Amino acid sequence: AQSVSQHNHHVILSEAASLELGCNYSYGGTVNLFWYVQYPGQHLQLLLKYFSGDPLVKGIKGFEAEFIKSKFSFNLRKPSVQWSDTAEYFCAVKSRDGQNFVFGPGTRLSVLP
Amino acid sequence: GAVVSQHPSWVICKSGTSVKIECRSLDFQATTMFWYRQFPKQSLMLMATSNEGSKATYEQGVEKDKFLINHASLTLSTLTVTSAHPEDSSFYICSALQPNTEAFFGQGTRLTVV
Numbered sequence: 001a002q003s004v005s006q007h008n009h010h011v012i013l014s015e016a017a018s019l020e021l022g023c024n025y026s027y028g029g030t031v032n033l034f035w036y037v038q039y040p041g042q043h044l045q046l047l048l049k050y051f052s053g054d055p056l057v058k059g060i061k062g063f064e065a066e067f068i069k070s071k072f073s074f075n076l077r078k079p080s081v082q083w084s085d086t087a088e089y090f091c092a093v094k095s096r097d098g099q100n101f102v103f104g105p106g107t108r109l110s111v112l113p
Numbered sequence: 114g115a116v117v118s119q120h121p122s123w124v125i126c127k128s129g130t131s132v133k134i135e136c137r138s139l140d141f142q143a144t145t146m147f148w149y150r151q152f153p154k155q156s157l158m159l160m161a162t163s164n165e166g167s168k169a170t171y172e173q174g175v176e177k178d179k180f181l182i183n184h185a186s187l188t189l190s191t192l193t194v195t196s197a198h199p200e201d202s203s204f205y206i207c208s209a210l211q212p213n214t215e216a217f218f219g220q221g222t223r224l225t226v227v
Contacts, residue, residue, distance in 0.1 A: 034215065043206070044157075044218045090156060098145050098210050099162055099170070106156040 002027035004093050004104035012110045013081055021076040021107050023091030030096040033074040035065055036103075038088045047089075050074065061085070083113045115141050117209045119219025126197055126226055134192045134222045136207030142187035143209035147216065148180075151204040163190045197226040 007022030025031065035047040048059025055067040065076045074091060091104040116139040126132050136146055144165045149157040161182050163169040169182035179201075181193040190209075194201055202225050208216040 032215075043220045046215060049215055094210075094216070098212075099164075100159075101147050101162070101208070101210070101216055102159055103149070103157045108154075 002031070002093055002095060002100055002102050004091055004102055006089075006091055006104040006107050008107045009105070010108045010110070012112065014112050015083055016080050017111075019076070019078040019081045019085075019109070021089055021091075021109070023074045023076065023104055024072050025074070025091075025093045025104075026072060027093060027095065027100075032094045032096065033065075033067060034092040034094070035059065035063070035074070035076050036090045036092060038090065038106075040087070044090070047076070081109070081111050083111045085109060086111045115139075115209075115211050115217045117207065117217045117219045119207050119222055121222060122220060123223045124225070126224070128198055128226055129196055131193055131195045132197055132224060134194075134205055134207070134224075136190045136192070136209065136219050138188045138209040138211075138217070141209070141211050143190075143211065144187060145210040146184060146190040147208045147210070148182060148190070148192050149206045149208070151206060151221070153204075157206060160192075194224065197224070199226045202226045 004025045033050040036044045048057050050057045050067045058064045088106050090106045094101045118137045120135045146163045148160045151157050160175045161169045161171045163182050163184040165184045171177045184190040206221045208218045210216045
């Protein structure tokens, strides 16, 4: 069975600081990778996704993620965070056949104004 | 993006009764839908994968007789919590997989069993 781990449970940053959230997965086959964000009181929204091609993926709101196949990692980055980025971030992995779609435990990001 | 509608958004029921939650993909056909449970301040826990026209695949530790999943059409999957108990109170989220792309999520259903 596939699993997803996220390195940090809670990250606290000041505005304008750079962000990197770690995500590692375990799965032997081909996968699609996702980062979702959940703002307080709202449902999940897709930030970005990787299916194939360029391993550096750019998403909405200035986020990007890099797929490193050899490390089974898909870390999320943003050069300069804003207070409005305060949210819960989930990494997710879908098997290519679509029969498994598993989320990591989530990382809470708090950005201080 | 595509729209997935989940209904109801909030339900309160008495212990021992059953509750049905619907998940509909409004503008695409979804052969696969997923059901998750989210506890407060925690991640989504995959409960089961539902394929249209076949039995759902349940994750380890999820009671299939308690959480009945039906995916009778390409746009509708239902989750029925049977004989609900207070410990079943949670936030249930469905997602529908748009073929060859991503999954889109419903807005979730908050179940409170009293």
